[in-house]
Amino acid sequence: MPVASPSPYGDPLLAAKLSVPAVVGGLVHRRRLLDRLTDGARGPLTLITGPAGAGKTTLAASWAQSGAPPGPVVWVTLDRADTPGVCWAYVREGFRRGLLLPDGGPGGAPGAGGSDRSLLVWFAAALEHLPEPAVLVVDGLDRVPGRELADGLEFLVDHAGPGLHLVLTSRTDPLLPLHRYRAEGRLCEIRGADLAFTPEEAASLLGGHGPAPGAEVVAGLTRRTEGWAAGLRLCALAVERSGDAAAFARSFTASERAVADYLLAEVLDAQPAATRELLVRTSVLERVHPGLADALTGHADAAQVLERLVHDNAFVQPIGETGWFRVHPLFAGVLQAELRGRRPDLAPWLHRRAARWFAAQERITEALVHATAAGDWPYAAATAVRELLVGRLLAGPDGAGPAALFAQMPTDVPGAEAALVTAARRLSRQDAAGCRAWLGRAERRLRHRGARAGPEARLTHALLRLLAEPYGRGGEGGAVAGRRARQVAELMTKVPASRLKERPEIEALRHHGLARGLLGAGRLGEARRAFGDALRACTTDVPHAVRHAVLGGMALAEGLGGALTAAAEHAADSLVVADRYGLAEDRRSAAGQLALAVVASERCEILTTRHHLELAEALPGLRDDPVLWTERAVLRSRGELAQGRWAAAVAALDEPGPALPAWPAERLAVARSAAVLARGDPAAAAAVLNLPGTGGVARTVALALAHLAAGRATRALRLVAPAEAAPGAELSDRVRIRLLRAHAALLTGDRPAARGLLAEALDAAAPEQLRRPFTEAGPWVRHLLRDGAPPAPDWLFPRPPDGPDGPAGPVLVEPLSGREREVLACVARMMSNEEIAAELQLSVNTVKTHLRSVFRKLGAGRRREAVERGRELHLL
Structure with missing residues (x-):
């Protein structure tokens, strides 16, 4: 059994550290990186840096075994226990075993004493006589601290000549003059961003662990891991075990569990205790600022700690030149799990501290995010009211912005501000009655405070009152809206002008509330001017839902006043805003669709009227708004009347709805009079118009x-x-x-x-x-x-082009009654007068009377002509 060669210190040299690591199964050969290594080998130095698990060693090993290096490869793997002298002993042994350098040379090793300089000179001189270039790969350079090893490598880069190419892998930048090498064009760098897997490479890696995943699965896992090699491989193994790639890709928690042990062992546990504490405490943040981290830890060194983590590729990255930092999302998830598991009671306190810090920096949205996450509802509501976020609460969808943050606020939170926030959220869902109830609570609490009630709270209350009840309760109509609008304007002068400048929707909503009150009073010209003022106040910073509502209200006022072309244009603009910016159905105003129905009704476009009316009825808030409900009832009545159904026309006006101010009540009376008059009862038509105060x-x-x-x-x-x-x-x-x-x-x-x-x-x-x-x-x-x-x-008498329901045909000057339409339908079936009488159980003379009326109304002289006109008018 062979004995390992001794180091200069008498310790054995491990052969495994001089072997190129075996490439794991399922390796993805990333040609773009292999080619960069090959191109870099034309110079003296290639540096591969990246976080743990980024694939540095795998890349270097696959390149070393690919046959692409320009000469023989000497591989040295470093460990944390290695000293600079031992490292150089491995380097010299690697070259000796590869028969690239002769035995002998000065004793000792660089970094071991006074002979280090002479050995480096001998080493560099010997490399000059190599018959072909050699490649030295030093894997894990960051594991040997200090400058000694880096100084020796710098000497070789500068003096070994073209006979040596160095490839260094490290989690951090080595203590080499990289800036000089870059300027001289002698450095090839492959960084963490380069090592990140592309979606195509991720698909190949995931496909090596089972059936080829779908594009959505690949995209989801690549996005979640940000292309991190170890994370992708661990997720691929977990997917292989779970057997459901799609479900795994949808679950962020599953991804966290797959990589948790690796990140804990390789990243978090490798940090000093104070750094671990900083990482865990700041895990409640989406982005980390040194000042905020100091506030959460009670220390003053967060800036240095974060910079070191960035330098060490410890899954922390700077965000441009902003001074903020971000943590890799999977690592952030692991840190959050650590916080939940070990110190669950700490998270609310951290969120509260973060909320105060953000508020002090005037970053109100972030302050609200953390205040609501902490369950600190009184503070969150007070902040929202103080910052005049009422417009954002009214206009924002539940899925984003301030409205979403308060979606889970309990109803028993004390304070006027909490009641005002709840009132705004009720009104945002078109629940005017609910808004008024909460405004009553807020008013009692503000009255109890007296002079201590801030102007922002009183302004919010007044604005919500104007918007929730613009018509008044005693038939005062526009006068009520005018008084409330003036009150809002007066309160606006008592809050800082800078704050109002940041909230232009306050002015737009003030004009909008006034305009609606004037509309409810029938003062259409004044209402149109007020809606115009509101529209001019809708700058680009005003929420889109406000512009949508203003345009819809303006269109309705114009349509009722006879400005049909302008009404159609503004209504269309209102719908475009809603569609373009994805306003949810429960946040849309029915006014725009109702305005289009009014325009179509005034132009006798029956099918178009019905279409827009049905769309308006599907939107919330219509039945709670006296003006909108009235116009809906009037349009329904006109539609029934056009079909000759007098009883249904009157019934459409009698449906229960909200209490009506004087002008909407008068419009209902006028519509009822028209229906009664069409039935042939002028006395009753005059009687229904006998209303007090009209x-x-x-x-x-x-x-x-x-x-x-x-x-x-x-x-x-x-x-x-x-x-x-x-x-x-x-x-x-x-x-x-x-x-x-x-x-x-x-x-x-x-x-x-x-x-x-x-x-x-x-x-x-x-x-x-x-x-x-x-x-x-x-x-x-x-x-x-x-x-x-x-x-x-x-x-x-237009003849427009055919539409989806066929040709629209001429306008019917006088509608057919229900019985007349039945007679016309029988005529279309080519039935005789006697047959029609038997079919409808009428006398022949009555059938003839109905036919004469049908001919007169349709302007026809013969049966065939009457049938053709009836089809043109969609009566058949």
Whole structure:
């Protein structure tokens, strides 16, 4: 049995340390790195550095055995017990065994005494006479501390000439003049980032441990390990044992368990006790700052410790030039597990300390993250209110931002601030009633504080009150919103201007609340201006949900006021904002969809109206908002009326909803009057308009129409005489008044006057293509237009291109009743009058009466023409 050669100190030299390590099974030959080693061998030095398990030794060994080195390879593996003298003894023995250097030379070894210089000179001189270059691989250079070994290697790099190429592997940069070697072009470096596995390389490694994994599994594990070789291999072994690669890739905990023992033994346990304590305590952080680490440890040396960890490739990395550091996510998970397992009571205290540190640095989001993680809800709520985060709470989704942080806050947290935060979160989910209840609690607590209540808390309370209850409770409408908006503005002057500058959504929300109050009072022009102010306040820093709501409200105000083109544009913009930024359904306002339904209804686009109305009804908050609920009911009623279903039209207006201010109640009354009047009861149509405290232009016009239908034309004209020029007259009102006067003139036989007034109505409605007043006016409009004076404009009876439901066809000027549609359906089946009578259990004369009405309403002279018109209008 051979005896190991002795070192200069009499100790045996282990042959295993002079052997190239065996390459493990399933090795991934990474050609990009092997080629870099080969290219680097043209110079004197290649340095491979990286953290534990990065694959440094495996890479060097696979290259040494690949045949790519320019000459014979001498391999030396170093251990922590080795001294510089022993290291050089191994180097000389390696060259001797490879028959590359003669025996003999000066005694001793570098670093062992005075003969070290002479041995290095002899060694460098001997290398010059080698018949071919040799490669010396020193694996684990960081395990031998001090400068002695590095000084000797520096001498060889500078004096050995082209006969020697050094390959050094180390977790840290050696004490060599690397900056000089870089400048001279004599250094090839392979760093930790280079050693990280690419997804393609990771797929090869994982495939060596079972069936080839899918791309998502590979991507997930590569992302989680950040390409760390040992982590990937340990995960591959764990996947092989589990048999479910996809489930393993989804579980971060499984990845942590797979690498925990390795990281504990190779990284954490290798650190001094104080460093281990710093790593464990800072594991509650996503990023580590030296000042914050000092606050969590009670020491003042975190900067030096973190820099050393970076230098030692101990899974800690600097984040650019920010002064912050990050820990490898798997290592961070292991550290967090250590904290949970050994000191579970410490984590809340660490989070509280971190929250105060971040707050002092004015990093409010991070402060809230740690305050809520600590369960310190009073402090978190107080911070959110002090920093005026009400807009972010209202607009942010539950999955991100301040709203998500407070999702788990209990309902019994004391303090006005906690009540205000809960109120904001209720309102963000369109729960205005819940918001008002919590505002009541907050108000009582603020009143109890008296003068000690800060301006931020009072401002938050006032703003939420404006947004949750913009219409008032006693029919005061816009006056309530105006008072509350002024109160918000006054309180805004009492908080630091710098804070308001950081929260531009406060101003946008103030205008938005005012605009909604004005809208609820029917002051549409003022509402549009207030919505415009809110939109101008929506800078790029304002949450997208606020802009979405403002655009939707503006579109609804425009649609109700007759500005249909602008309403459609702003409503479309509102939906684009919601879709582009992924607003959740429970955070979307129904106003935009409702505005599009209003536009389609005014243009008599029945299918489009129904489509947008159904989308609006699927969104939260519609039934709690008096204005939105009213418009929904009105649109439903109009849809039923267009189908001739009078009872259903009235029933749609009677569904239970929120308490209504005066103007929405008046709109319901006007819609009910139209439904009753279509049924042929002008007296009842006038009676439903007899509401206390109402007197808007739309109501006046509706009342005049009822009187005209009852044959009281003079009274109808007297009613509308002052209304056309009234401040509250919208486009639809003005058009209806002209039509009413035209109809009255026609009834008195003054056809020229009727034609002139009809022409005026058409001219007024044309820019917005407002069709509904003409549709609801009755068949006399079509009859008058048939005379050619005024000529029927193309926009009034459009024939748009076919849509998904077929051709939209012309506009139906007067809707068919339910029985008339049944008769028309029988005609389409080519049934005779007698057959229709038997089918519908009617008399033949009644069938003939219905047919005459169908022909008149459809503008048809024959059965075939009536059927064709019915199909064009989707009545069949």
